[in-house]
Amino acid sequence: MVENRRFLDILAHAVLLLGVLAVAFPVYVAFxxxxxxxxxxxxxxxxxxxxxxxLATYREVLAGGGSTQxxxxxxLALKNSLIMALAIALGKIAISILSAYAIVWFRFPLRQLAxxxxxxxxxxxxxxxIVPTFxxxxxxxxxxxxxxxxxxxxxxxxxxxxxxQVFLTIPDELMEAARIDGAGPIRFFRDVLxxxxxxxxAALFVILxxxxxxxxxxxxxxxxxxxxxxxxxxxxxxxxxxxxEPRWNDIMATxxxxxxxxxxxxxxxxxxxxxxxxxxxx
Amino acid sequence: xxxxxxxxxxxxxxxxxxxxxxxxTGVFFLWPAGxxxxxxxxxxxxxxxxxxxxxxxxxxKLLHDPQYLGSLHVTVIFSLATAALSIVSALVLALxxxxxxxxxxxxxxxLVWPYAxxxxxxxxxxxxxxxxxxxxxxxxxxxxxxxxxxxLDKTDAMVLVILAAAWKQVSYNFLFFLAGLxxxxxxLREAAAIDGAGPVKRFFTIVAPLLSPTTFFLLVVNVVYTMFxxxxxxxxxxxxxxxxxxxxxxxxxxxxxxxxxxxxGSAAQSVVLMGIVIVLTVVQFRxxxxxxxx
Numbered sequence: 001m002v003e004n005r006r007f008l009d010i011l012a013h014a015v016l017l018l019g020v021l022a023v024a025f026p027v028y029v030a031f032x033x034x035x036x037x038x039x040x041x042x043x044x045x046x047x048x049x050x051x052x053x054x055l056a057t058y059r060e061v062l063a064g065g066g067s068t069q070x071x072x073x074x075x076l077a078l079k080n081s082l083i084m085a086l087a088i089a090l091g092k093i094a095i096s097i098l099s100a101y102a103i104v105w106f107r108f109p110l111r112q113l114a115x116x117x118x119x120x121x122x123x124x125x126x127x128x129x130i131v132p133t134f135x136x137x138x139x140x141x142x143x144x145x146x147x148x149x150x151x152x153x154x155x156x157x158x159x160x161x162x163x164x165q166v167f168l169t170i171p172d173e174l175m176e177a178a179r180i181d182g183a184g185p186i187r188f189f190r191d192v193l194x195x196x197x198x199x200x201x202a203a204l205f206v207i208l209x210x211x212x213x214x215x216x217x218x219x220x221x222x223x224x225x226x227x228x229x230x231x232x233x234x235x236x237x238x239x240x241x242x243x244x245e246p247r248w249n250d251i252m253a254t255x256x257x258x259x260x261x262x263x264x265x266x267x268x269x270x271x272x273x274x275x276x277x278x279x280x281x282x
Numbered sequence: 283x284x285x286x287x288x289x290x291x292x293x294x295x296x297x298x299x300x301x302x303x304x305x306x307t308g309v310f311f312l313w314p315a316g317x318x319x320x321x322x323x324x325x326x327x328x329x330x331x332x333x334x335x336x337x338x339x340x341x342x343k344l345l346h347d348p349q350y351l352g353s354l355h356v357t358v359i360f361s362l363a364t365a366a367l368s369i370v371s372a373l374v375l376a377l378x379x380x381x382x383x384x385x386x387x388x389x390x391x392x393l394v395w396p397y398a399x400x401x402x403x404x405x406x407x408x409x410x411x412x413x414x415x416x417x418x419x420x421x422x423x424x425x426x427x428x429x430x431x432x433x434l435d436k437t438d439a440m441v442l443v444i445l446a447a448a449w450k451q452v453s454y455n456f457l458f459f460l461a462g463l464x465x466x467x468x469x470l471r472e473a474a475a476i477d478g479a480g481p482v483k484r485f486f487t488i489v490a491p492l493l494s495p496t497t498f499f500l501l502v503v504n505v506v507y508t509m510f511x512x513x514x515x516x517x518x519x520x521x522x523x524x525x526x527x528x529x530x531x532x533x534x535x536x537x538x539x540x541x542x543x544x545x546x547g548s549a550a551q552s553v554v555l556m557g558i559v560i561v562l563t564v565v566q567f568r569x570x571x572x573x574x575x576x
Binding site: 005008009011012013015016019020023024025026027029030033041046048094095096098099101102103104105106107108111114117118120121122123124125127128129130131132133134135136137151152154155160168172175176179184185186188210213214216217221232233235236239245248251252255258259262263265266267270273274277278 | 292296303311396397532
């Protein structure tokens, strides 16, 4: 702070408090809605203070059977989300660290071409090539499977670039020393590079886990069988009610459950999260 | 392209290391993208029995389709409004957080978690707040004299999707602005203060120019976000309605391809979108390489 101005300090705190409240408001309303019985919503406006039915609602949602649109318990959808998010995060890290290693420490024909092939995936988000990608996955027989949910999303140029960036900062002497000591390329990778990249791997994991967990379009397209649906994709199905009012308390409880894991990851690992976010965009 | 001064010599290993990434890229990225380009030159008859090569006909049809042009218009408004709203509010919050001495960490923690909320969930939350029959905000608006109904009113629908999309993006912009502000040397601002520049003048003459690279970067990232990642926001709230008022380009590709089954038209739209992403990516990279332009 440059100078002492009481008014500006108070203003800054007021702005921040207002921001925090505005950001939290929709989630607060959702939480309140999840703690009331569904009959409370028929009368008109959503209540603003928590009710007493919370535990019952969450238990019912997790065990399933409440909604006619979702034939599976949300506990199963949460498990599917977790499997998909972990597979995408770990898969992306694994294949990107290997390809970055090849690009930085080897010279071979077609290296430039490989680099561009990876680079171009940045420009092809799944949303713009939905129909043909769906067809490829269908032809491979991967509809309604964990492989179909995760493998097509695993290629990542950003992760490869991040590792390439990290590797370029590692001094040449380290590799020379390793070579003099008789370490081959695989040993150097395992005993030097992976340990050196640990924090980057962790930071990347946080970002990629959130990315995987929050996927929406892809799971809706390739899961026709409810037992493979993820929680984020399933919530729409619960809300699409053709006759009568949706069961608001169930929907909002599901929304809370869908938000909690990635939000916890961000809050608990704030340091790593910020690092991952800032570095993958460089 | 950069590589190490000393490299390993090995014939097969680098290919083996690259194989998984290239396989996934080839099968699920390049091949489908190629298919989309190829399909955009074809047209299927009504029964899907015969496919004929029609050249650029799908593209010319697209450019003369009022619905497509309408969708383009909607996308531009939606992208710019969402980017502007989330960038400005994030900047205000970041300036405040940069100023407070007590508890900036706590505020940051309380402001960044919406990054973790899925766009689809953000859509559902705002859809609930503005639900015409039971939503708390539509109730408040009715008390103020505005009869909110995003199911019927085009402007209301647009405002709803903008709010939902911007709400989720503020946290991201906030982090980048805060990092940008903290990178400005305190001595610059102190010198200006000694010369008699007040907080407002300092903001416009020192802080704003030094933040311009961050702002530009965020603008590009936000436009990309609103053009592609907000698919879920639209699908969870308005489904493109009412009367196409929120039918953004990505959503239209999906609807025409999967629900309308117009494969050629949808493929042509995909190709146009790829073109847009390529331009945006090139702009972003060009800019990052040059870094600073005051």
